[in-house]
Amino acid sequence: MTDSATPPPLRHALAGHLILAGLVLQVLRFAGVPLLPHLVSYGFWLAVLLLWPELPRRTRRQAGALAGLGLGLLVVAQWRYGADVAWPRMLDGNSYVVAMLVGVSFIGLIGNRRGDARPLGHPVTGRRGIAGTWLGVHLLGAILNLSTVFMIGDRLQRNGPLTMPQLLALNRGLSSAALWSPFFASMGVVMTLAPEMRFSTVVAIGLPLALCAGLLSLADLSRRFDLTETPGFSLSPPSLLMPASLAALVMLFHYGLTPGLSIVSIITFLLPAVALASNLPRGPRWTLRRVRLHTLGRLPAMRGEISLFLCAGLLTQGLSICIAAATGSEWTLFARFGPLEAVASFLAIVASAVLGLHPIIGVSVLASILELDAGRQTLFAFVALASWAVGTSVGPLSGINLSLQGRYGVSGTRMMRQNLGYAAVMTALVVVAILGLDAWL
Structure with a gap:
C-alpha cells in the first residue's frame, strides 16, 4: 500500500481494525488471557459483513452459498432431527486459520517500504530462468505464501507483460508448496482436522513429490514453449536469509520454547512479532504508522480469502452436525479409509476444484463424514494436502489463479486449460504416493 492523503472508506477502516483485533485476541488466548468466548470469530465475521459489497461477484456467490448451506443444515439438524445446536459458537469454524493468514500478512512489513533495499536476484533467461522462477516462488512462497508471487511476478514484469510460461511457473511453484510447507493454510487446516497425523511422514512424501512437480513443470514448459528469450528469476543468497531465519524461529519455538503450541499457533503470533521487531529500530512512530497502513490497506484486501475460509467453516459445522443428528453419529462415508477410498477422495476433491470449488471445501466436507483413527x-x-496442491493449480477460481487474473490479466479458465x-501427471504421481504411503503405514 502506498501513502495517500485520501482516507479509506469508513467501512474498510473499521473492518481492518476488526481483523487486527481478531488477531490480537487470538494471540492473547495463546498467552492464557481469559477472554469472552467467540470474540475472535465474531470480529472476523463482522469484518466480512462490512466488506461484503466489495467482494468479487464469483467469490461473493460462492461464499454466500457456503454460508447459506451451512446455516440451512444447522436449521435442519435442530428442527428436523432435534440436535442441540450451540448457535453462539457456530461461527468459530476456521477462525484459527484466518488468524494465521492475518498473522502471515505482516511479513509484508519486513524490509524497506519502497522495496528497493533488498534485491530479489537478477533475472536470467531460458530454462535456467524458468527453473529459477519455479524454485524462487516455491522456496520463498513456502513461508511467504501468495505475496511471493507478486514480489517475483512484479519484478519479472519490468521486462514486459508476463508470458504464459512465466505465469505457469508462478502458479505451479506456489501451489506445489502446499504438499509440505507448515506455513501454508492447507497445513493449518489439515493439522486441525487430523491432529494425530505424523507431520514428518507427510513431509517425507510431500517434499519429493514437490520436487517432481518442479521437474515436470520444467520439462513441460520447455517442450511447449520457446524459452530462449523468456526472462526468469535467479535466487541470490540474501533472498533466502529471511525465509530461512523465519523457518528456524518457528522450529525453535515448536520444539523448544513453546512445545505445547501447534505450528499454526506459533506462526500466528511469531510472524507479526518479527515484523514489528524489524521496524522498531526506525522508532515507535514509524512502526505504528506502518501497522496503521497495513491495517487500513492490506487487511481489508484479504476479504476474499477470509470470507471463503469462514463460510467454509460454517458449512463444515452444519454438515457435521446434521449428519451426526441424522445418523445418530454412527454413519461414516467409508467403513475404513484405505488406499482405494483415499484415491477416490483425492480425485473427487480435484474434480470439484476444476468445477470452481476451493479444495478447502472438499477437504472440510470429507473430514466431517469420516471417522478416522490415529x-x-x-x-x-x-x-488433503495433495488435493489442495493439484486442485489450486488447475482450479479456475483458486486463490492463486484469481490473483494472477487480477494482477496480470490472465484468464482463470485459460490457466486451467494450460494446467x-x-x-493429470501429478494426479498419477499422487495416486502412486497414496498407495506407497498406505503400505508404509
Whole structure:
C-alpha cells in the first residue's frame, strides 16, 4: 500500500481494525488471557459483513452459498432431527486459520517500504530462468505464501507483460508448496482436522513429490514453449536469509520454547512479532504508522480469502452436525479409509476444484463424514494436502489463479486449460504416493 492523503472508506477502516483485533485476541488466548468466548470469530465475521459489497461477484456467490448451506443444515439438524445446536459458537469454524493468514500478512512489513533495499536476484533467461522462477516462488512462497508471487511476478514484469510460461511457473511453484510447507493454510487446516497425523511422514512424501512437480513443470514448459528469450528469476543468497531465519524461529519455538503450541499457533503470533521487531529500530512512530497502513490497506484486501475460509467453516459445522443428528453419529462415508477410498477422495476433491470449488471445501466436507483413527489420519492428511496442491493449480477460481487474473490479466479458465496436462501427471504421481504411503503405514 502506498501513502495517500485520501482516507479509506469508513467501512474498510473499521473492518481492518476488526481483523487486527481478531488477531490480537487470538494471540492473547495463546498467552492464557481469559477472554469472552467467540470474540475472535465474531470480529472476523463482522469484518466480512462490512466488506461484503466489495467482494468479487464469483467469490461473493460462492461464499454466500457456503454460508447459506451451512446455516440451512444447522436449521435442519435442530428442527428436523432435534440436535442441540450451540448457535453462539457456530461461527468459530476456521477462525484459527484466518488468524494465521492475518498473522502471515505482516511479513509484508519486513524490509524497506519502497522495496528497493533488498534485491530479489537478477533475472536470467531460458530454462535456467524458468527453473529459477519455479524454485524462487516455491522456496520463498513456502513461508511467504501468495505475496511471493507478486514480489517475483512484479519484478519479472519490468521486462514486459508476463508470458504464459512465466505465469505457469508462478502458479505451479506456489501451489506445489502446499504438499509440505507448515506455513501454508492447507497445513493449518489439515493439522486441525487430523491432529494425530505424523507431520514428518507427510513431509517425507510431500517434499519429493514437490520436487517432481518442479521437474515436470520444467520439462513441460520447455517442450511447449520457446524459452530462449523468456526472462526468469535467479535466487541470490540474501533472498533466502529471511525465509530461512523465519523457518528456524518457528522450529525453535515448536520444539523448544513453546512445545505445547501447534505450528499454526506459533506462526500466528511469531510472524507479526518479527515484523514489528524489524521496524522498531526506525522508532515507535514509524512502526505504528506502518501497522496503521497495513491495517487500513492490506487487511481489508484479504476479504476474499477470509470470507471463503469462514463460510467454509460454517458449512463444515452444519454438515457435521446434521449428519451426526441424522445418523445418530454412527454413519461414516467409508467403513475404513484405505488406499482405494483415499484415491477416490483425492480425485473427487480435484474434480470439484476444476468445477470452481476451493479444495478447502472438499477437504472440510470429507473430514466431517469420516471417522478416522490415529493410524489413518496421516493418510487423510496427505490426501488433503495433495488435493489442495493439484486442485489450486488447475482450479479456475483458486486463490492463486484469481490473483494472477487480477494482477496480470490472465484468464482463470485459460490457466486451467494450460494446467490440465500437468494436473493429470501429478494426479498419477499422487495416486502412486497414496498407495506407497498406505503400505508404509
